[in-house]
Amino acid sequence: MSISSFNRRWATVILEALTRHGVRHVCIAPGSRSTPLTLGAAENRAFICHTHFDERGLGHLALGLAKASQAPVAIIVTSGTAVANLYPAIIEAGLTGEKLVVLTADRPPELIDCGANQAIRQPGIFSSHPTDSINLPRPTQDIPARWLVSTIDHALGQQTGGAVHINCPFAEPLYGEPDETGMSWQQALGDWWQSDKPWLRTSSAQEAVKQRDWFFWRQKRGVVVAGRLNAEEGKHVAAWAKMLGWPLIGDVLSQTGQPLPCADLWLSNSQAVTELAEAQIIIQFGSSLTGKRVLQWQATCEPEEYWLVDNLPGRLDAANHRGRRLSCDISEWLELHPAEKRMAWDEKLTTLAKIAQQAVKKGTTEFGEAQVAARLPELLPDAGQLFVGNSLIVRLVDSFAQLPAGYPVYSNRGASGIDGLLSTAAGVQRATARSTLAIVGDLSALYDMNSLALLREVSAPFVLLIVNNNGGQIFSLLPTPAAERERFYCMPQNVNFAHAAAMFSLSYHNPASWDELQTAVDHAWRMPHATVIELTVGETDGAQTLQHLLAQVSQA
Structure with missing residues (x-):
């Protein structure tokens, strides 16, 4: 019996089961233990495969794909700490409802807790954050294929949102040309292979109920x-x-x-x-x-x-x-x-809203992040979409801008972390093939800088707008102790992103006025690639503008 061939058959059944639940995008990180899953995904024509060398970014790429496609997205990673790097994306999906199917390759049980390389305790690693967790056995013909597909179908059929974690141990050897090992095991599923329906159909639909009053x-x-x-x-x-x-x-x-x-x-x-x-x-x-x-x-x-x-x-x-x-x-x-x-x-609320809007217009005449937040709708591409980062920028846009009705807006506002914002935006773009404007702060961009690599492969114009106010200036709005604010909260890094853009061969602009920004953005919408636009702004100008306008409107 060829272990490597049967590993492949086992993985092929898992992946084919996923197609019956609407999975079309598969995000894959490099790894050896995940070879059966990776090769199985590569040869399944139902899948669009995406790759990234950074598992944390890969998880958020999948999150973005799931947000925009409103369909489940699969993730394949190897064993060890590669698995742990998916944690932030799984937490976010659990809070915001995107469907992720996380396939983590693992060492077989005899290699756990005995000093074997890259072997950690993976079952239950994500605690309560997935909606379901399955710890599969080592592939064996003693277990019928119908058990395997039924197990997958039951978990995915009950998935209304969040991640399903499927831990997949594989014994070595992992490589080798496929042979006839396990053919009859696989063929026992009969005409299921020619159908497009799950083996086991379940439902967990939540129907709307009319309130009688x-x-x-x-x-x-x-x-x-x-x-x-x-x-x-x-x-x-x-x-x-x-x-x-x-x-x-x-x-x-x-x-x-x-x-x-x-x-x-x-x-x-x-x-x-x-x-x-x-x-x-x-x-x-x-x-x-x-x-x-x-x-x-x-x-x-x-x-x-x-x-x-x-x-x-x-x-x-x-x-x-x-x-x-x-x-x-x-x-x-x-x-x-x-x-x-x-x-x-x-109607009094309408009057107050007009007063606030006029105050914003008069109070954001100077070039900076407050002005960009207020005039953000002017930068949006036609028939495009917006991705808004976290911390200060999303609060400024929320407070100052009036976005068009029905214009797609995405964000990671479940756990509201700054991890994976660039990769999530990349996933949103890949799922829709729409022109995309993503706006994030400088620390957010630094935190996910590896994912600039994902922006080399875009299917429509993509503008990454980095508002560089030299640190986490959201803390300027909070009663953080002034003496420790810079060192322990804002943490200014004194960087610019020109070299980062160059490292990944991305276009770069650093406009110093609204007109220069508008020109750079207009040009970017005509280019079939990604453009990084960095706005170097006063460190506390945005936070101070918000505080000033709050005081003004509160007394209106």
């Missing part, structure tokens, strides 16, 4: 809060709220067009909070709110009912309001709960 609540004074939505949901929620005459507070990730822009500014005004207190019901669609003032208001509001609609599991409401947690597809829920045409009940 909706006809009553839709006649009340309501407020709509929109968190992270997709483009279709964002447009639908905005139209629904407008029909009801309810004010809509839209997050930067809501894709609603933010009909009351700059919410995180005008919510600092006591008049706004007083008016919103008149609401009898608040309905929130989507989680992961960004704005500090929005979150503060959301935590302290006391309507008669607070409903939260999202297809993710869990409460998703840190304030634990009295009301209803409705786990289902948002578009389906809206169809079951039609709006009734009513007059807007609070």
Whole structure:
């Protein structure tokens, strides 16, 4: 019996099972122990294979592919610490609902805890963060192939979001020309090989349930809060709220067009909070709110009912309001709960939003990150998409900009880490083949600099906008001790990214004015490759502008 040949057959069955659950993209890191899985994926014509030498970046590449394609994405890595590097992406997927199928090659049991090279305890390595974990046995013909496909099918059929971890031990030898070993074992699955359906079909669909008293609540004074939505949901929620005459507070990730822009500014005004207190019901669609003032208001509001609609599991409401947690597809829920045409009940919020927007326009005339955040819509490519990083930049965009309704916006706002932002944006672009603008801070770019390698392979123009304010200036907004702020919090690195771009053969610009930035971006949208544009800005200018505008609008 050829061990290497049967390893390949075992891996081939696993990978073929994945195709029956919509997996088309497979992200692969180099490694020897994962050879059966890698070669099995390479020869399966259903897959588009992506490679990266950095497993942490690879995990986030898969995360981005899953975000944009809204389909499960597989990851293949070798044993050892290669596996551990996937942890941040698995945590993020668990919080934001992307489907990842993580195939980790492993040493067989006899090589664990005995000093063998690159052998660690991999079963359960990701703790509670995957939605399911499977520790497969060493490949053997004593176990029927139907057990293997049923095991895979059951896990993936129940997957509503997050990662499924499948640990795959393989004994050596790993290399060799395939022979007839295990052919009858494989063929025992019969015409399954010619079908496109899972061997075992399961369902865990969460159906929207009509709230019988909706006809009553839709006649009340309501407020709509929109968190992270997709483009279709964002447009639908905005139209629904407008029909009801309810004010809509839209997050930067809501894709609603933010009909009351700059919410995180005008919510600092006591008049706004007083008016919103008149609401009898608040309905929130989507989680992961960004704005500090929005979150503060959301935590302290006391309507008669607070409903939260999202297809993710869990409460998703840190304030634990009295009301209803409705786990289902948002578009389906809206169809079951039609709006009734009513007059807007609070025009004062519209006035405050206009005051805030005018303050932003007057307060961001100097070139810098505040101006770029406020005028970001002017840089967006037609029929393109936006990826927004974390820390200060996402807060500035959320506070200052009004993004177009239905324009795709992506981010990693589950755990809100800075790891893997460039690779996630690369995955988003690869899944859609759309022109993409990604905007991140300098520390975020440094943290994922290996993933600049992924930007050498783009299928449409890609602009990476790095806002270099020399450190983590989000800490300038927090009451961090001034004497230790620079050394222990902001950590300025005093770098520029010209050499990093050159190392990966990427175009690079360092504009010093808005006109130069606009020219560089316009040129980049005509180029079929990636362009790095670095904005060198004052260290605390963005944070100070935000604080100044908050003070101004709060007194309006």
